Amino acid sequence: MTTGVAITGVGAVTARFTGGAATVSAFLAEPSPVHDAIADERLVALLGDGEARRLSRVCQLAVAAGRLALDDAELRAGDDVGLVLGTEFGDLRSTVEFADGYLAAGPPGLSALIFPNTVMNTMAAATTIATGAKALSLTLNAPTVAGELAIVRAAGAIASGRARAVLAGGVDQIDPFLGSMLADLGAGEERRGEGAVMLVLESASSARERGARILGEIMGTASGALAARPHGVGRSTQSSVVAEALAAASVELRHLGAVYDSTSGDRGRDHWEQRLLDTALGAGHERRSSLRRLIGAHAGAGALGVAAAAGAARRSGRPSLVHGIGRGGSQVAVIVGP
């Protein structure tokens, strides 16, 4: 859909770089692969005094990135600021810890403190409490494309008047076992990473009124689901999602600049995405980049793609495309302008 939504802030927490739009731009200008885990002490240092005690690690990631993004946008959250957070695995680590408490000691081993983390909205809950964002708050769960879908949902929420601004992005941590077991079960093998990346999306009118710095614009979005089994890769390359996003943005294909895709080293899925994009974009768009190959596969990478797309659009003056497709068939396209 057409949105009229501006990007006014970025917050990123990864093992290599942590900060706002300037930090992210500096990393993207001279990128180097980031596949390591984030050191716990570094994470705790990003939080307020005593705050880390009650937040699980993945919640700490989300809270830190959310605050960085709001600071970067110089925006204070309130009744009219929402949150849409994408995640693939959520806080599975806490779920395992909660179960282990019971399995070790029976009912007395259950922890009331850990239990809320077993529900995937725990990162969103922690982030809204920490930032005071009180409009809608959604957690979006999807394989691969949760971060991109969160941007689409947030832009939609602003367009339909649900919020003036929305913190939108993704968070994941390197999971103790599920990622590798799913790979063993044939759900694709890829290099995973961890981190949290959030953007502040804001209605263009709100951004103008308060004189906010505008990093880019979400010009158009589209999503859909192609035929595929759960965790499977489909065969079809017939999809109108990219065309719909371009149409919503009123951008002609020949004016499109940079393309960021979601390839990550999962061979079957990467191949499918390449063929989909070849079909949708035709000749002349063979040069595409993937941030997942750089920072590992996690929901934050989807949001980082949108930040990178805005930077590329600023530099070239041409709109960028962020594209993603997950196993199971969820496909998403976002057109980002300067």
Add this chain to the structure above:
Amino acid sequence: MEPKEVLDDLRTIFVTRLRFEPHRVSDVTLDTPLPKGVDGSVGLDSLDFIELSLAIEDRFGLVMDDAQDLAPHFASFRTLCAFIAERATTA
């Protein structure tokens, strides 16, 4: 049980179950208040109190009655130690 022994056990619970830094817990005295919002307190909220109750039931073998207002016993380490010491000896 003596309140002093109870306090040592509570310190352990604060580290293992409530995830306090050990140095933060070694600083507390019997007069340190527990609930969040009280001056000089360790800052426990409703969820911390549930966790603390579970840990106390487990460690001291007593059963808390939810129908009863337990807040006065959870005001400070002193009131909590007295409450536990009394129950643990009569149990």
Add this chain to the structure above:
Amino acid sequence: MTRVVVTGLGVVSPFGLGVKAYWEGVRSGTCAIRPVTLIETEGFRCRIAAEVPDPVPGSPRRSRADRLALAAAREAIDDAGLGVAERRRAALVVGAVGGGMLEAEGWYWPAKRGGAPLCPTPALRSILPYSHADVVGSRLGLGGPRETLVTACSSGAVSLAVAADLVADGVVRVAVAGGADALTRICFMGFNALRLLDPEPCRPFDRARRGMSIGEGAAFVVLEDAAHAHARGARAYAELAGSGMTTDAFHVTSPQPDGEGMARAMMAALARARVEPKAVGYVNAHGTATLQNDRIEARALRSVFGAGGVLVSSTKSMIGHTMAAAGSLEAVATILALVHETVPPTVNLTTADSEVAFDCVPSMAREAAVDCAISNSFGFGGQNVTLLFRRL
């Protein structure tokens, strides 16, 4: 302005398979909360829940929650009479929490207890919440936008609110939306640990209430652009006229004591539907029967509708708290209350809490022709959702 109508309903509930069995159970005030059979409950204070009775349809290779979701979504789509082409463009929005955790626990528990190494099991494929959407979407050929939303206990309601936005904003003409959850050990044990479960069937709004009962199930609806529904001659049950989604930003497990975030969700639903509070005749409450929720919800209702201004009842008194399914199961009860001009009761309610200044429709359903009704759902993390339905 696109109006959004409900053209299909599908349910699997503790009353069994289908919308008919559900409405019959809810209308007659039957309590489906019984001793737990699906998981071990040794050593817990509460040992009851509202389970979906056997047989749960679908292949045993799928997780119980995926099967519940698939059966309910299929009924809703058949009820709406959606053809292949309409399905291919339809959005699918699913509220989920537990995913396939029940089966994953069935694998993890014995391995961990026996100290055996953990080997991958096919059950893990459906462990994550998005599994329901991918199973339902691929089996039923839904090719539009696909989203899985997790907002704890309001997930089912949020799926309807977001799907309605997709239709109202013109992204799609048709959306399938709903929530599903199976009973899981984690959920049952966690609420036990939080001391939020009543050892007896839950008693919403009662002075002696002691907590909630857990349930399971699934409910899906088909939401459709009213003009599209009219053009294809579909029957519409009700209009989803507006919704509110707000966040307390207060505490991870406790609602804000003044109920401000809940009231804000109700006000937002009223505003978006352009409906005055006095046009609302019935509230299907979140009504969990915890000490905190019922009192704070009553306070929020009073601030929006005034004391005694509406009939209020809790479906959870009959089917327990069905987690991610709750918001959508209760939305279906609310829609059917409008259609049948019958407000379902709150059961197990003998003496109302004096702070609940409303007629909670104790024990027996009430005949009442109501123009508008709302369904409230509030989740951990202060996630408040109100859906407002209008009779057609």
